Amino acid sequence: MAFVSTIRLSRIYGSSYQTNLSWICTSHAQASSEENGKPYDISTYQFPYTLEERSLILSIINNATEEMLARLKVSKSMRKKLLKDRHQTGSYMDLSQLLNVDGMGIKSVEQLCSFILKDMGETEKETDPNDSxxxxxxxxxxxxxxxxxxxxxxxxxxxxxxxxxxxxxxxxxxxxxxxxxxxxxxxxxxxxxxxxxxxxxxxxxxxxxxxxxxxxxxxxxxxxxxxxxxxxxxxxxxxxxxxxxxxxxxxxxxxxxxxxxxxxxxxxxxxxxxxxxxxxxxxxxxxxxxxxxxxxxxxxxxxxxxxxxxxxxxxxxxxxxxxxxxxxxxxxxxxxxxxxxxxxxxxxxxxxx
The missing domain is CATH 3.30.420.10 (Ribonuclease H-like superfamily/Ribonuclease H)
Incomplete structure (x- = not known):
C-alpha cells in the first residue's frame, strides 16, 4: 500500500510549530494495520503520552547522539535516518514529526518512546515525599x-x-x-x-x-x-x-x-x-x-x-x-x-x- 504524506509546519510566536498531517492513500482512506491487526488512522491518531512525557521524550530525541540512540534500541540504519532528518528539520516540536522519517511508523515511534520512558524510569525506593x-x-x-x-x-x-x-x-x-x-x-x-x-x-x-x-x-x-x-x-x-x-x-x-x-x-x-x-x-x-x-x-x-x-x-x-x-x-x-x-x-x- 502506498502513501503520500505532506507535513505543513506553521511557526507560532516563540518556538512551537503546529503540525498538520494530510495523508493520501492510493486505495484506502485509513492507514494499514500497525500491530496485531489493529488499524490506525494516522490523520487522527493521538500518541498516548502526557504533556510532561511528550516534552521529556522530545528533549531526549532532540539531544540524543548516535550512541544514545543505539542504547535506546534504534537500529543503525534508522539512527542515520533520524539524525539526518533532525539535522534538516531542526528540533522536533511534536511526536508526529517523527512520522516523516523514512521507515518510521506509529508502532516504531511508540516503541522508541517506551524505551526512552523506561530508560528514565525511577529505580530508587520511595520515601516520604513530605519529608525533605x-x-x-x-x-x-x-x-x-x-x-x-x-x-x-x-x-x-x-x-x-x-x-x-x-x-x-x-x-x-x-x-x-x-x-x-x-x-x-x-x-x-x-x-x-x-x-x-x-x-x-x-x-x-x-x-x-x-x-x-x-x-x-x-x-x-x-x-x-x-x-x-x-x-x-x-x-x-x-x-x-x-x-x-x-x-x-x-x-x-x-x-x-x-x-x-x-x-x-x-x-x-x-x-x-x-x-x-x-x-x-x-x-x-x-x-x-x-x-x-x-x-x-x-x-x-x-x-x-x-x-x-x-x-x-x-x-x-x-x-x-x-x-x-x-x-x-x-x-x-x-x-x-x-x-x-x-x-x-x-x-x-x-x-x-
Missing part, C-alpha cells in the same frame, strides 16, 4: 541549610562553572528569574598562567550579582581522569583552579556574617528533576530551557516560569553555546529554589522515588 530530610540523607545538597538561613534567603544566584564559561541565574525566593548571563573564561587558544587566570576570574566575579546564597553543582569525582589524555587532565586542573578561586571570592565578598552562603548540589538532583540523563550521559536540556523561558509549562511539578522581560530577552537572543550553559545554571537555581526554599511537594516526590 531525605535530600540531606542522600547528600543531594551540602552543607545542610539551617531553617533560619533558608528563611533569610531573599535572592539566590546559581552558577554553572566550566573551563570555558561561567554562567549564572539570579532568582528571588519565589523562583522568579531576575537575571541571566554568561561570561567567557578561556578559549581553545587561551594561554593564561595562574596569576592571569586569577585576574580574569576576579574581573568576572565582580559582575556576578550580590545575593543571599550561591549554589552550583558538586563535581568532585575525578575517576574519569584515570587513563585520560593530557589535554583532559590539564582542563580538569584548570577547572579545579577556577572553582577554587570562585569559592574564595564568593564566600567572603558576598557572604554576611559567619553563615555559609555557598552551597553544592549533587548533579543527581538536577538530572532527576529535569530528566537530563540518558543512560550514564547527561544532556544539556537546552530545548527544554528554551520552552520554559518562553513561558511554556512543560513539567507537571514546575509552575510556568516567572521571568523578567529583560532576562527572557537576554536568554533567547544569546548564541546557542552560551545559552546551553545558561540553561544549566537555570536548572540549578530552579532545583534549589523549588526543593530547598519552597519545598515543592511534587518535586520532593520525584526525588524520593
Amino acid at each position: 530530610s531525605f535530600v540531606y540523607k542522600k547528600r543531594l545538597v551540602k552543607p545542610r541549610l539551617q531553617q533560619h538561613v533558608l528563611k533569610n534567603i531573599k535572592t539566590l544566584v546559581s552558577l554553572d562553572v566550566t573551563v570555558g564559561f561561567l554562567s549564572w541565574t539570579k532568582l528571588d525566593n519565589k523562583s522568579a528569574v531576575l537575571d541571566v548571563n554568561c561570561e567567557e573564561i578561556l578559549t581553545a587558544s587561551s594561554r593564561l598562567d595562574l596569576p592571569k587566570l586569577y585576574e580574569k576570574v576576579v574581573n568576572i566575579s565582580k559582575r556576578i550579582p550580590v545575593a543571599d546564597a550561591y549554589v552550583w553543582e558538586e563535581k568532585a569525582n575525578y575517576g574519569h581522569l584515570q587513563g585520560a589524555t593530557l589535554g583532559i587532565i590539564i582542563a580538569s586542573l584548570q577547572l579545579a583552579q577556577i572553582r577554587g578561586m570562585l569559592t574564595a571570592l564568593l564566600e567572603p565578598c558576598h557572604g554576611r556574617g559567619a553563615e555559609k552562603r555557598l552551597f553544592y548540589l549533587r548533579d543527581a538532583l538536577v538530572s532527576k528533576l529535569f530528566r537530563l540523563k540518558v543512560g550514564s550521559e547527561r544532556i544539556s536540556g537546552i530545548n527544554l530551557a528554551d520552552q520554559l523561558v518562553k513561558g511554556h509549562q512543560l513539567l507537571e511539578w514546575l509552575p510556568a516560569l516567572d521571568i523578567s522581560k529583560e532576562a527572557q530577552t537576554k536568554f533567547i537572543t544569546c548564541e546557542r553555546t552560551k545559552r546551553r550553559h545558561m540553561a544549566t545554571s537555570l536548572f540549578i537555581g530552579l532545583a534549589f529554589s523549588q526543593v530547598l526554599i519552597l519545598q515543592n511537594k511534587n518535586a520532593l516526590k520525584i526525588l524520593s522515588r
Whole structure:
C-alpha cells in the first residue's frame, strides 16, 4: 500500500510549530494495520503520552547522539535516518514529526518512546515525599541549610562553572528569574598562567550579582581522569583552579556574617528533576530551557516560569553555546529554589522515588 504524506509546519510566536498531517492513500482512506491487526488512522491518531512525557521524550530525541540512540534500541540504519532528518528539520516540536522519517511508523515511534520512558524510569525506593530530610540523607545538597538561613534567603544566584564559561541565574525566593548571563573564561587558544587566570576570574566575579546564597553543582569525582589524555587532565586542573578561586571570592565578598552562603548540589538532583540523563550521559536540556523561558509549562511539578522581560530577552537572543550553559545554571537555581526554599511537594516526590 502506498502513501503520500505532506507535513505543513506553521511557526507560532516563540518556538512551537503546529503540525498538520494530510495523508493520501492510493486505495484506502485509513492507514494499514500497525500491530496485531489493529488499524490506525494516522490523520487522527493521538500518541498516548502526557504533556510532561511528550516534552521529556522530545528533549531526549532532540539531544540524543548516535550512541544514545543505539542504547535506546534504534537500529543503525534508522539512527542515520533520524539524525539526518533532525539535522534538516531542526528540533522536533511534536511526536508526529517523527512520522516523516523514512521507515518510521506509529508502532516504531511508540516503541522508541517506551524505551526512552523506561530508560528514565525511577529505580530508587520511595520515601516520604513530605519529608525533605531525605535530600540531606542522600547528600543531594551540602552543607545542610539551617531553617533560619533558608528563611533569610531573599535572592539566590546559581552558577554553572566550566573551563570555558561561567554562567549564572539570579532568582528571588519565589523562583522568579531576575537575571541571566554568561561570561567567557578561556578559549581553545587561551594561554593564561595562574596569576592571569586569577585576574580574569576576579574581573568576572565582580559582575556576578550580590545575593543571599550561591549554589552550583558538586563535581568532585575525578575517576574519569584515570587513563585520560593530557589535554583532559590539564582542563580538569584548570577547572579545579577556577572553582577554587570562585569559592574564595564568593564566600567572603558576598557572604554576611559567619553563615555559609555557598552551597553544592549533587548533579543527581538536577538530572532527576529535569530528566537530563540518558543512560550514564547527561544532556544539556537546552530545548527544554528554551520552552520554559518562553513561558511554556512543560513539567507537571514546575509552575510556568516567572521571568523578567529583560532576562527572557537576554536568554533567547544569546548564541546557542552560551545559552546551553545558561540553561544549566537555570536548572540549578530552579532545583534549589523549588526543593530547598519552597519545598515543592511534587518535586520532593520525584526525588524520593
